[in-house]
Structures are given as C-alpha cells and as structure tokens.
Amino acid sequence: MTPGWITTTLLDNDAQGGWAVARSREGFLHDTNGPLFPREWLKRQDLSVFAEHGIGHLDGEPVYLLELNSASDVPGCSWQGLRGFMLQGDHTLYKVLGYAAQIGTWAREHRFCGSCGQAMVQVPRERAMFCQACDLRSYPRISPSMIVLVTRGDEILLARSPRFVTGVYSTLAGFAEPGESAEDCLIREVREEVQVEVKNIQYMGSQCWPFPHSMMLGFHAEYAGGDIVPQADEIEDAQWFNIHDLPPLPASRSIARYLIDLYLARRLGHAEPVLPG
Ligand SMILES: NC(=O)c1ccc[n+]([C@@H]2O[C@H](COP(=O)([O-])OP(=O)(O)OC[C@H]3O[C@@H](n4cnc5c(N)ncnc54)[C@H](O)[C@@H]3O)[C@@H](O)[C@H]2O)c1
Ligand SMILES: [Mg+2]
Numbered sequence: 001m002t003p004g005w006i007t008t009t010l011l012d013n014d015a016q017g018g019w020a021v022a023r024s025r026e027g028f029l030h031d032t033n034g035p036l037f038p039r040e041w042l043k044r045q046d047l048s049v050f051a052e053h054g055i056g057h058l059d060g061e062p063v064y065l066l067e068l069n070s071a072s073d074v075p076g077c078s079w080q081g082l083r084g085f086m087l088q089g090d091h092t093l094y095k096v097l098g099y100a101a102q103i104g105t106w107a108r109e110h111r112f113c114g115s116c117g118q119a120m121v122q123v124p125r126e127r128a129m130f131c132q133a134c135d136l137r138s139y140p141r142i143s144p145s146m147i148v149l150v151t152r153g154d155e156i157l158l159a160r161s162p163r164f165v166t167g168v169y170s171t172l173a174g175f176a177e178p179g180e181s182a183e184d185c186l187i188r189e190v191r192e193e194v195q196v197e198v199k200n201i202q203y204m205g206s207q208c209w210p211f212p213h214s215m216m217l218g219f220h221a222e223y224a225g226g227d228i229v230p231q232a233d234e235i236e237d238a239q240w241f242n243i244h245d246l247p248p249l250p251a252s253r254s255i256a257r258y259l260i261d262l263y264l265a266r267r268l269g270h271a272e273p274v275l276p277g
C-alpha cells in the first residue's frame with residue numbers, strides 16, 4: 001500500500017469497490033465521517049449522476065468522483081463547498097476534493113470540441129478529451145497566476161478586493177497573460193493594481209488553487225518606487241502596513257498567508273512556516 005494521495009490518469013469505471021466523492025453545484029456531499037463514501041453504497045443512493053471519473057488512490061484505495069446534475073437529499077448527509085474544506089479539516093482530503101473539482105469541471109466543459117463542435121471522447125490511459133474529426137486533444141486547464149508580497153523594511157503592501165471577506169487584506173495577485181514571463185506578469189499586476197514599482201523579485205514557492213483552476217506562483221519583491229494608487233473597481237483599498245500592526249489576513253492554508261508569515265518569521269526571528277501544497 002502506498003500511503004497518501006496519488007492522482008491517477010484513469011481508473012476502470014466497471015471495476016467494483018473503492019471510495020467515491022459526490023459533487024454538485026452545492027459542493028461535496030459529506031457526513032460525520034467526511035466526504036469519502038464507500039463507492040458501491042454511494043451509487044445505490046438516489047443521485048442524479050452526470051459522469052463518473054476515476055481520480056486517484058488514497059492510501060492505495062481507488063477513489064472516484066460522481067459528478068451530479070443536481071444536489072439531492074441523502075439521509076444524514078449535507079453539502080459543503082470546496083472552500084469550506086480548504087478552511088478546515090484534513091488537508092489531504094481537501095487535496096482529493098480540489099483535484100476532483102478540477103477534473104469534474106474540465107470534463108463537463110470539454111464534452112464538445114472547441115474547434116468543430118463535435119462530441120469529444122475520453123482518451124484511454126490519458127487525462128484528455130479527444131476530437132476524432134480534428135485530431136484535437138484538450139487537457140485539464142490550469143491557469144498560472146502570480147502572487148507577490150511587496151515589502152519596504154518593516155512595512156508590507158496589502159490590498160483588498162471588493163470580493164474579500166470584510167476587513168481582510170491580502171497580497172497582490174493576477175493571472176498571466178499570453179506572451180508574459182512570470183516576472184513580466186508580476187510587474188504588470190503590481191503596476192495595474194497599485195501603481196507601484198518593484199525590484200529584487202524572488203520566487204518563494206507554488207500552490208494549487210482549485211477555484212476553479214489556478215496555479216499560484218508565489219514571490220517576494222522589494223519596493224522600488226511610486227505612491228499607492230488603487231485600481232478602480234479591482235482594488236477597494238491598498239496600504240502599507242507595519243508588521244507589528246496588521247489587519248485581518250487571508251486563510252492560514254493560502255499561499256498569500258504563507259508569504260506574509262514567512263516574511264514576518266524572517267524579520268522577527270521566529271520559526272518559518274511550511275507552505276501547504
Ligand atoms: N491562494 C491564495 O493565497 C490566493 C490569494 C489571492 C488570489 N488568489 C487567486 O489568484 C487568482 C488571480 O487573482 P485575481 O482574481 O486578483 O486576478 P486578476 O488580478 O488577474 O483579476 C481577475 C480578473 O482576471 C480575469 N480572469 C479571470 N480568469 C482568468 C484567467 N483564467 N486568465 C486570465 N484572466 C482571467 C477576469 O477579468 C477577472 O475579473 C484567482 O484565482 C484568485 O482566487 C489566490
Ligand atoms: Mg488581482
């Protein structure tokens with residue numbers, strides 16, 4: 001038995017047994033034991049199954065996703081969004097659900113060829129949808145996004161989007177555009193969002209962010225010039241905060257929080273945090 005969570009290209013849907021998770025627009029089904037159910041039991045419930053995908057092995061046991069058309073009532077169970085599992089509970093299970101969500105979304109959105117409109121089929125032994133007419137393969141979509149903590153000695157630059165929980169300030173982030181390097185994107189995003197220039201860009205680590213399919217590349221950068229001017233509509237407020245007087249910060253498992261906590265730890269001589277993958 002291999003311990004932990006290992007994603008698999010494909011599993012045999014006709015095989016019996018294993019674990020399964022069920023996903024609807026309301027999130028994942030869970031009971032007091034969590035979101036993993038014996039697969040044969042789950043398939044006997046009154047669920048409107050849209051598609052079934054083998055997604056990996058957890059502690060050596062196969063895990064399947066039942067992608068549903070709608071959320072139905074299952075006695076003793078309720079539905080919870082992926083963010084809820086990210087915020088609390090077992091991190092490995094959150095990784096299973098994050099992967100399941102990305103595969104379910106991608107398969108649903110790639111039933112038809114984006115080039116000719118014909119139905120696509122799943123490729124054997126590969127996580128890809130295939131159009132026979134165009135010879136086109138579509139792979140799961142991953143969107144690279146830069147996230148950066150900009151610092152000026154004891155001060156760090158944090159901003160609020162109107163989408164954030166009330167009061168919370170976070171590091172700057174944004175999606176890469178075609179033609180950009182990671183560094184180009186970071187410099188552009190910081191300019192666009194606060195009109196500040198940065199220098200000494202340093203890569204710090206990455207994190208899968210399955211909301212719905214970002215790959216966060218985390219950086220630290222030093223302030224090089226400019227006064228903060230928040231971007232209209234995107235940035236509600238942005239400020240330099242002293243490390244001894246910080247506002248409410250992002251969730252502890254996010255890379256945004258890791259970048260902040262790592263800087264504080266290095267500045268104040270504390271133990272360094274570990275980035276949750
Ligand atoms: N894990 C973390 O700690 C953390 C923290 C902050 C942001 N994020 C994530 O980083 C990502 C980017 O952050 P943002 O929302 O500030 O981005 P952003 O500054 O680029 O602005 C968002 C805008 O980008 C456009 N957009 C949406 N999806 C896109 C895509 N796939 N490619 C290109 N453009 C797209 C839309 O117009 C959207 O309104 C988001 O997924 C966000 O959830 C993660
Ligand atoms: Mg942004």
Ligand SMILES: [Zn+2]
Pocket residue numbers: 113114115116117118131132133134135136
């Ligand atoms: Zn086609």
